[in-house]
Amino acid sequence: MIAWDLGYRYLHWGWKFPSPLQTYQAFVDGFTQGHLWGSISASLRRLLISFVISIAIGTTLGFLFARFRFFDQTFGFLVVALQTVPSIAWLPFAIIWFGLNDTAVIFITTIGATWTMSMASRTGIMNISTLHIRAAQMMGTGNGFRMFFQVMIPAAFPHLMTGIRVAWAFAWRALVAGELVAKGVGLGQMLQDSRDIGDTASILCVVIIIAIIGTISDHLCFKRLEDKIMLRFGYIK
Amino acid sequence: MIEISNVGKSFAERNREHYIALDQVSFAVKKGEFVSLVGPSGCGKSTLLNMIAGFEKAETGIIEVNGHKVKGPGPDRVVVFQEHGLFPWLTVLDNVAFGLKQRGLSKKERHSIALEQIKAVHLSKFIDRYPHQLSGGMKQRVAIARALAMDPDILLMDEPFAALDEQTRSILQKDLEEIWVKTQKTILFITHNIREAVMLSDRVLVMSTQPGKIKKEFIVQAARPHSIGDPLIHHLESKITEELADELEKVVREEMGDEYRIKKNTFSIPSVDSMGFGI
Numbered sequence A: 001m002i003a004w005d006l007g008y009r010y011l012h013w014g015w016k017f018p019s020p021l022q023t024y025q026a027f028v029d030g031f032t033q034g035h036l037w038g039s040i041s042a043s044l045r046r047l048l049i050s051f052v053i054s055i056a057i058g059t060t061l062g063f064l065f066a067r068f069r070f071f072d073q074t075f076g077f078l079v080v081a082l083q084t085v086p087s088i089a090w091l092p093f094a095i096i097w098f099g100l101n102d103t104a105v106i107f108i109t110t111i112g113a114t115w116t117m118s119m120a121s122r123t124g125i126m127n128i129s130t131l132h133i134r135a136a137q138m139m140g141t142g143n144g145f146r147m148f149f150q151v152m153i154p155a156a157f158p159h160l161m162t163g164i165r166v167a168w169a170f171a172w173r174a175l176v177a178g179e180l181v182a183k184g185v186g187l188g189q190m191l192q193d194s195r196d197i198g199d200t201a202s203i204l205c206v207v208i209i210i211a212i213i214g215t216i217s218d219h220l221c222f223k224r225l226e227d228k229i230m231l232r233f234g235y236i237k
Numbered sequence B: 001m002i003e004i005s006n007v008g009k010s011f012a013e014r015n016r017e018h019y020i021a022l023d024q025v026s027f028a029v030k031k032g033e034f035v036s037l038v039g040p041s042g043c044g045k046s047t048l049l050n051m052i053a054g055f056e057k058a059e060t061g062i063i064e065v066n067g068h069k070v071k072g073p074g075p076d077r078v079v080v081f082q083e084h085g086l087f088p089w090l091t092v093l094d095n096v097a098f099g100l101k102q103r104g105l106s107k108k109e110r111h112s113i114a115l116e117q118i119k120a121v122h123l124s125k126f127i128d129r130y131p132h133q134l135s136g137g138m139k140q141r142v143a144i145a146r147a148l149a150m151d152p153d154i155l156l157m158d159e160p161f162a163a164l165d166e167q168t169r170s171i172l173q174k175d176l177e178e179i180w181v182k183t184q185k186t187i188l189f190i191t192h193n194i195r196e197a198v199m200l201s202d203r204v205l206v207m208s209t210q211p212g213k214i215k216k217e218f219i220v221q222a223a224r225p226h227s228i229g230d231p232l233i234h235h236l237e238s239k240i241t242e243e244l245a246d247e248l249e250k251v252v253r254e255e256m257g258d259e260y261r262i263k264k265n266t267f268s269i270p271s272v273d274s275m276g277f278g279i
């Protein structure tokens, strides 16, 4: 903090990088009169929508990959390739298909999280012990929905949880990247708007908020949940 | 009632074309009968049991349970596995009630049936625990309770006590015998412990290996409950041990070459005070 302030004073960053005081002021202004709250909630809303969609699609895809060899060798291979494409690369398509709006942002955010989730769930489901599958079959789950929801999902839980955490981080990244370009209200848009008027204090303020939300959600939500459940079921001792 | 006629099974192997695991196996288990299957490791006991359970398909021959051809796993034939196979994400109570839930019973109904079965294996105090919080013996009891809660006609048990220490094992044997007497289930029981087989069964089937076949049948004519002190039991135990020693020698010779010979007396009759004889 002190080094930052000294740097600002003696290295003459001027408007290119804000001082701690300016940043603090930007926080206060943003929360009291600016649209920081609105931006945060708009971003989180998009994030949650995309996140839920990608977890659902990812888990289903993973199940299909684990279950059907043919599907795995064709589409599964494609997914591995798609995984390496940064989701922002899909933005031009998204803009052509949906326009410069929410849907486009949600689309690329969803894409950003889906592939990694599907790979995690594939691994998780493939690693379920035959013993559990057989035990379930003989107790009459059949091989359909009941098997999926009552046995496969909980049995694959450790891998799914890892997938969920990585998916969240990926979605968060893709979201901000998408919002930088799209119109509307959101943290990414705020970064872009602040750049337009040269308000570096607000930029830094948003960056800090992004980091804080990312950390809090991972540590306080997912990590906690994961540890609790893993401990309870004896996945970790 | 289980009827197995001319059942065969082979597995594809990389270097050889086919490995014949089971060849022309035929036997029947009557309703309410307790039959044990013993044989050297790798002779196809588990494969046979998995086919009766419907997890694997018979290549040749017919497997019928209560007059119906086995097509897949079903709640009329429940397996107790060597490694319990309980679901780690469910409590003892929910594990035992799992099969009843699939049957569509209400929560109240299935919990009351499950509690009854848990009581029968003396675990009433532990219904809220998760499997990882139980000892090996307790897990195996839960697995038995889970099987019994389904009220199947047939119990298939694949070395259910093999991973347990001797004390726990003998307690569970007693419990199982009690349960069997009370419920009159048909039980097919796989074990490596000859004393266990003789103590529990009405009939012991000895398998030979390469290919897996039923080699000999021993009927345990001793009065129930079987006791170790009974000379009939003791005599039978040594006869089966002898039978198996021949078989085991064959396995070792196959694996290590002809020069390796087991001295017969290595496999002499176990003394009365020993805790049974494993192979």
Ligand SMILES: Nc1ncnc2c1ncn2[C@@H]1O[C@H](COP(=O)(O)OP(=O)(O)OP(=O)(O)O)[C@@H](O)[C@H]1O
Binding pocket: B011, B012, B021, B039, B040, B041, B042, B043, B044, B045, B046, B047, B048
């Ligand atoms: N899926 C499989 N693929 C190839 N070979 C198999 C397969 N399952 C079993 N086998 C072979 O079939 C034979 C019989 O196996 P099985 O597990 O039935 O033996 P077992 O009598 O139960 O042995 P153990 O007493 O050690 O449990 C073994 O030689 C094994 O290698």
Ligand SMILES: [Mg+2]
Binding pocket: B045, B046, B047, B158
């Ligand atoms: Mg076996």
